[in-house]
Amino acid sequence: MWDVSAYRTSDRRRSTARLIGAVLLPCALLLSACSTDRPAPTASPRASQAESTYTPPIATERFPLRGTGVPPGSLAHPSLAVKIDDHEAARPQFGLERTDLVFEELVEGGLTRYVAVWHSDIPDVVGPVRSIRPMDPDVIAPLGGIVAYSGGQQQFVDMMTATSVVNAAFDSDETGLFSRTDEREAPHNVVLRAKALVDRNGAVPAPPQQFAYAATVPESSAAVDGIPVTTISSRFSDSRWPDWTWDAASGVYLRRQEGAPDLDAGGVQLRSTNVLALRVAIDDTYLHVPKTTMIGSGEAWVSTGGKTLHALWTKAAQDAPIHLTDDNAVTIRLAPGNTWIELVPVDRGSVILVP
Structure with missing residues (x-):
């Protein structure tokens, strides 16, 4: 018959230690075997293929x-x-x-x-x-x-x-x-x-942006909100009356001078993506030399993509760019491309739009 009181504390501790050791040893052996036999991870074929064919987008300015x-x-x-x-x-x-x-x-x-x-x-x-x-x-x-x-x-x-x-x-x-x-x-x-x-003069910096631009011609303000206009005629005087006619086939405005095609040195008619007609005051301070008044504001028309939008132009100071807004005071965006700006006198000139 066992005397429970005779089972000493030290004996119980040695027995417990042997039990824990017996349990931990198989686990350690198992973990060692798992770490030795498991193959190293590899990239999936799909991920490798995606990485090899990916081309980052070209940065642009x-x-x-x-x-x-x-x-x-x-x-x-x-x-x-x-x-x-x-x-x-x-x-x-x-x-x-x-x-x-x-x-x-x-x-x-x-x-x-x-x-x-x-x-x-x-x-x-x-x-x-x-x-x-x-x-x-x-x-x-x-x-x-x-x-x-x-x-x-x-x-x-x-x-x-x-x-x-x-x-x-x-x-x-x-x-x-x-x-x-x-x-x-x-x-x-x-x-x-x-x-x-x-x-x-390569050390001189590039110019700051002068006008707001849309990403494409159809997204420009005149193309979205303007009315169809085929010809913009700007009369400066009896001697100078250039006009611009929309050419749908080429997607540009073609320039004429006093009724005749205005040609470049290669014999090609001058053309523009955007045509701006700004009504400006003339300062006669310098007598026979007229000075176009550029600091201030006035009426304007913006033509892009065969359509024309009524606008307001403003210029706050000599070194400030021209700012164009529509009749709702929203900034006008031109189409990407070249721009001709006709500074037409208010008191001695005219702008005629032909549908």
């Missing part, structure tokens, strides 16, 4: 004066604004077909000249180059970059050099990049090596 996408690094150079002649003896001009922006403005005698701006596609040669006018600092200052012209009244040159824009003038040329071509008669024969001028 947008040209600030055109709204079109480009690979990163393509924007790292300044824009170039040039005063371009529009006299009959200056036509066809060199390089207008490759512009991002063109501003047409009234000058003396009822004629017009251009501020032509290149950034996304800079030609080797542009021209004919003409002299600066009093409204040009207000037009060009928001772009930064470089401005090139053939000279001008000293007061107008001083106004231009007072901006932050890099000035290059034919009359005081130290670059050697201006010359006269034998193809035209003076003063309509000054040309500029445009790309070389931009390359020499």
Whole structure:
């Protein structure tokens, strides 16, 4: 018969230890066997195949004066604004077909000249180059970059050099990049090596964005909310009345000057994705030299994709861009592509829209 009281505590502890050891040993052996025999994990064929065929999307930036996408690094150079002649003896001009922006403005005698701006596609040669006018600092200052012209009244040159824009003038040329071509008669024969001028000023930053852009033509504000218009005719004077006609086949507006096709140096009619007609006041402070008033606001029409939208343009300061809003005060988005801006005088010009 067992005496329970004679079963000592130490005996119970040794017995318990032996029991735990007996249980743990088989478990340890089992775990060791499992870790030794289990195969190493491998990637599934489906995952490997997906990784090998995946192509990451190409990163893009947008040209600030055109709204079109480009690979990163393509924007790292300044824009170039040039005063371009529009006299009959200056036509066809060199390089207008490759512009991002063109501003047409009234000058003396009822004629017009251009501020032509290149950034996304800079030609080797542009021209004919003409002299600066009093409204040009207000037009060009928001772009930064470089401005090139053939000279001008000293007061107008001083106004231009007072901006932050890099000035290059034919009359005081130290670059050697201006010359006269034998193809035209003076003063309509000054040309500029445009790309070389931009390359020499590579440290000057790219221009800031001037207008808002939609991703596609059908998504632009005029295409969505505008009315069908086939022709936009802007009359500056009895001597200058350009018009733009929508060409559905090519998806662009084609330009005419005084009723005749306006051609580039290659014989192709000038064209634009967007056409803006802005009504502007004329300041006669400089007597026979009209100054387009650019700081302020006025009525406008924005044409894209065969449709035209009524708008308001505003410009708060010399270095501020032009802001376009519709009749509901919503910012207007242009289509990606080039833009011509007709600065039509309120008191002596007109804008006619033909359905």
